[in-house]
Amino acid sequence: MPTLNLAPASVADYRRLAEARLPRFLFDYLDGGAYAEVTLARNVRDFERLELHQRILRDVSARSTAVTLFGSELTLPLALSPVGLSGMMARRGEAAARKVAGAFGVPYCLSTLSVCSVEETAAAGSGPLWFQLYMLRDRGACADLIGRAKAAGVSVLVLTVDLPVVGTRYRDVRNTMSGGGNAWARLRRGLISYALHPGWALDVGLGGKPHVLGNIAPYVKGAATPADFSAWANASIDPSISWADLAWIRAQWSGPLVIKGILSPEDGVEAVKAGADGIVVSNHGGRQLDGVASTISMLPRIAEKVSGQTRLLVDGGVRSGQDILKAVALGADAAMIGRPWVYALAGAGEAGLLNQLKALQGEFSVSMALTGTLCVKDVNASVLFGPPLASN
Structure with a gap:
């Protein structure tokens, strides 16, 4: 007899709750990846393929999951990744995530394309x-955004560099989230989906307004819906960005600068040369270029080139506290989660997100104990059984 899901216990459980609550086009936007979603699946699968090395009869009674990252004391080596439009997944979703993350003791990274502004x-x-x-x-709008972030108390600027052009996501094409289809078809899709998800429609659709992208609203004229703002943003992202532009950003921002979207050792070395205080090994959660390597398979190769020269983070495929342990073992200072925190917030609200973070910490702590480690700085490749696996 199958176990009844009386309470969510895992990221997969929160994913099911989010799928049930969200209109289909929003869930697909959150859950989907580029093209055939090969890399999306590979990110998760390659974490699963790494085996932990269990050790016994070691005193693990005084464990700590705490770390220090960019001058902040964290509950565990984890940060919440930026997720665009997350304020459409839950009522004022970005503000809610910030509240929960801060109370728990991990950083929250706000997306440029958020419903809630950086000030809110x-x-x-x-x-x-x-x-x-x-x-x-x-560049004027860009400089103003950086100034607003600084004034709001942002401590770390994360520059995403793997989106010079926007990748194609077949799920978004099929449900017309990315355009296409006639206006009547889009309206009918929306009305039917809202009717089938009354909880979301009342709480977020009606109660979560305004549905604008708060960070970029001051720079956009004539936009009225999230789709309008997204279209503006997609057309406004600069495809000519190069390493030379980092000097311009440095002139605007004096705090820690993290480069997100590194997927090759060569680019990791270039980021260090450019003065990055941190890099995120990332393939945009499999949402950009399908068919590339998983992030966890590239992490040790990049760490070999840059470890000790910059702070190293990784996102894409992290679905458990054990995955966080595996990431740290292969050279990361911390892992980042995107979809998982939105699943929890969308499916079960602020309490759901807090419970998920506590569960991740619990999984991380138990896995530390059963691999014979007491603190995060002692986690290394010895907690894994065998060499890191190459992506295929």
């Missing part, structure tokens, strides 16, 4: 707040 998000909680920046063609 900053005011919603405490703890380390990071801001993710896309380089826009309009």
Whole structure:
């Protein structure tokens, strides 16, 4: 007899709750990846293929999951990744995530393409707040965004560099989230989906307004819906960005600068040369270039080149506290989660997200104990059985 899901216990459980609550086009936007979603699946699978090395009869009674990252004391080596439009997945979702993350003791990174502005998000909680920046063609708007982030108390600027052009996601094409189809078809899809998800429609659709992208609203004229703002943003992201542009960003921002979207050792070395205080090994959660390597398979190769020269983070495929342990074992200072935190917030609200973070910490702590480690700095490749696996 199957176990009844009386309470969510895993990221997969929260994913099911989010799928049941969200209109289909929003869930597909959150859950999907580029093209055939090969890399999306590979990110998760390659974490699963790594085996932990169990050790016994070691005193593990005084364990600690705490770390220090960019001057902040964290409950565990984890940060919440930026997820665009997350304020459409839950009522004022970015502000809610900031509140929960700060209370738990991990950083929250706000997306440029968020419903809640950086000012609203900053005011919603405490703890380390990071801001993710896309380089826009309009350098004036870009400079203003950085200034607003600084004024709001953002401590770390995260520049996403793997989106010079927007990748194609077949799920978004099929449900017309990315355009296409006639206006009547899109309206009918929306009305039917809202009717089938009354909880979301009342709480977020009606109660979560305004549905604008708060960070970029001051720079957009004539936009009225999230789709309008997204279209503006997609057309405004600068495809000409190069390493030379980092000097311009440095002139605007004096705090820690993290480069997100590194997937090759060569680019990791270039990021260090450019003065990055941190890099995120990332393939945009499998949402950009399908068919590339998983992030966890590239992490040790990049760590070999840059370890000790910059802070190293990884996202894509992290679904458990054990995955966080595996990431740290292969050279990461911390892991980042995107979809999982949105699943929890969308499916079960702030309490769900807090419970998920506690579960991740519990899984991480238990896995530390059963691999014979007491603190995060002692986690290394010895907690894994056998060499890192190459992606295929």
